[in-house]
Amino acid sequence: MSESIVGTLYGLGTLLLMFSGMPIAFALGLIAVVFMFFFMPGSALDTVTQNVYEEMASITLLSIPLFILKGAAIGKSRAGADLYSAIHAWMHKIPGGLGIANVFACALFAAMAGSSPATCSAIGSAGIPEMRARGYSPGFAAGIIAAGGTLGILLPPSITMILFAVAAEQSLGRLFLAGVGPGLLLVGLFAGYAAWRYKKEYNQALDVYRAGGPKSAYLDELNMTLADKTRMLPRVLPFVVLLIGVMVALYGGYATPSETAGLGGVLALALIALVYGIWRPRQLTPILSSTLKESTMLMFIIGMSLLYSYVMSYLHISQSTAEWIVGLQLSKWVLLATILSMVIVLGFFLPPVSIILMTAPIILPPLKAAGFDLIWFGVVMTVVMEMGLIHPPVGLNIFVIKNVAPDIPLKDVIWGVMPFVGLMFVAVALLCLFPSIATWFPDLIMGPAILPGSGG
Secondary structure (H helix, E strand, C coil): CCHHHHHHHHHHHHHHHHHCCCCHHHHHHHHHHHHHHHHCCHHHHHHHHHHHHHHHCCCCCCHHHHHHHHHHHHHCCCHHHHHHHHHHHHHCCCCCHHHHHHHHHHHHHHHHHCCHHHHHHHHHHHHHHHHHHCCCCHHHHHHHHHHHHHHHHCCCCCHHHHHHHHHHCCCHHHHHHHCHHHHHHHHHHHHHHHHHHHHHHHHHHHHHHHCCCCCCHHHCCCCCCHHHHHHHCCCCHHHHHHHHHHHHHHHCCCCCHHHHHHHHHHHHHHHHHHHHCCCCHHHHHHHHHHHHHHHHHHHHHHHHHHHHHHHHHHCCHHHHHHHHHHHCCCCHHHHHHHHHHHHHHHHCCCCHHHHHHHHHHHHHHHHHHCCCCHHHHHHHHHHHHHHHCCCCCCCHHHHHHHHHCCCCCHHHHHHHHHHHHHHHHHHHHHHHHCCHHHHHHHHHHHCCCCCCCCCC
């Protein structure tokens, strides 16, 4: 049977199992084992566990459960609410300051926790009720938190970027640094939209009031003294110190990514013990249980995805597909647009983890041959996958928001996030026009990257 027919059957079988409702890890593992049985030597089935173990025996992957522990420790405490309250206290005088404070709080929490759902839940549980109480429309409030939560897979430490670094065999430290510039760009775009939308809703509320209608909470003044603002800081500063400390340990050369993840997890547990008094076994049980469940689920998906990729490579499906893409002789930017369009479509149905591990063997060789910097592409791909977190039908962050604010209609949440999806498209366009947005910071900290064929 030809490689093209085998590859077509492999892809169709995968889609069939996934649309059947089977969990992703089981779907990928089952299709891989079935094709090993029919198209590979009989002895191949005896090496399934060995192959999965060898593919997962990466010191970089070890950092994932440790970063999850760090995120769970912070997410299960009141750190998110305190962080949001402090930023709100200092920014409430700015037009749209409450919305901007939520964007900034999401960015800082994402940088500490490294998880989009955790960011949405922690900041949304405090931010959405406060914004609605201050007059913000439900869709606008939900959109800010859902979009802000996506920063969890772009700002370091990012589990998505860890997996891309493994799949693309790129420097994790350089990839983390490359996410900082685009992360700040998205924070700026989100905050700018929040200020503009606030002004629009404020003026509408003012017109209604002047016409004799009810007075919106938008028009109420919030006064906080310097003492009130200062009182908010002590609980937040330790976590900012944690964020800075982890970054210094990683990029100062004092620790490897895995050691940094362990350091972050231990420090996060120490901080919630000191700041919130969370240290007793019954208090730590939800944190450890959440870490264990999420780590097991994620590592199982990674293991089955790597087995899936191994079978695809053994049967020359990925190589043949990559050669076919190269053979189309698409121009450099048409190739990029085609691949990103495919990622967007996959984002309708799959989480970022699966997208990276399933597509990397196919899309990375043509991109590398076309001369693209894979570090830069990893950041662009991450921004595109962020869209998948806030648009249907999967839209994980949308459903997290529905859990946090169940009274907001789903259609309002979806319409609320659509402008932010548009802003992500703007960010991708800017990254294509100005690649240095992503590359300048890693080049500054770690020196210019030596690309293949550069003679370095």
